[in-house]
Amino acid sequence: MNKILLALSLLLCTAALADTPAGAGPAAADCEAKAIDKNGKPLAGAAKASFVKKCQRDASSPAIEPSCEAKAVDKNGKPLAGAAKASFVKKCEKDAAPKPAATDKPAAK
Numbered sequence: 495m496n497k498i499l500l501a502l503s504l505l506l507c508t509a510a511l512a513d514t515p516a517g518a519g520p521a522a523a524d525c526e527a528k529a530i531d532k533n534g535k536p537l538a539g540a541a542k543a544s545f546v547k548k549c550q551r552d553a554s555s556p557a558i559e560p561s562c563e564a565k566a567v568d569k570n571g572k573p574l575a576g577a578a579k580a581s582f583v584k585k586c587e588k589d590a591a592p593k594p595a596a597t598d599k600p601a602a603k
Contacts, residue, residue, distance in 0.1 A: 525549035562586035 525546045529537040537545055566574040566582045574582055 522546065522550060525553065562590065 526542075528549060529542045529545045531537055531541075536542070562583045565586060566579045568574055568578075573579070
């Protein structure tokens with residue numbers, strides 16, 4: 495049984511290393527360091543691989559408005575999650591976008 499677990503863990507580690515792009519060294523290490531469950535234990539296996547993949551994707555995408563993410567809290571000060579957070583961030587980014595310049599022509603009636 496122990497040999498099977500050892501072989502399986504080696505296989506998962508090898509697969510995780512193979513999926514890591516060569517140019518993502520520091521980002522990959524940072525994401526792996528953040529791969530901790532809510533009880534403070536390190537993630538392992540598929541959960542870790544999924545977390546690292548999402549973390550790297552999020553790190554490589556440009557953040558349009560990081561302050562909108564920081565502002566996404568409810569009336570009790572807790573961070574928003576799910577659809578409420580997505581809706582808030584979308585509206586915040588839309589409001590933060592530069593408005594088109596007004597034209598000199600009056601509005602048509």
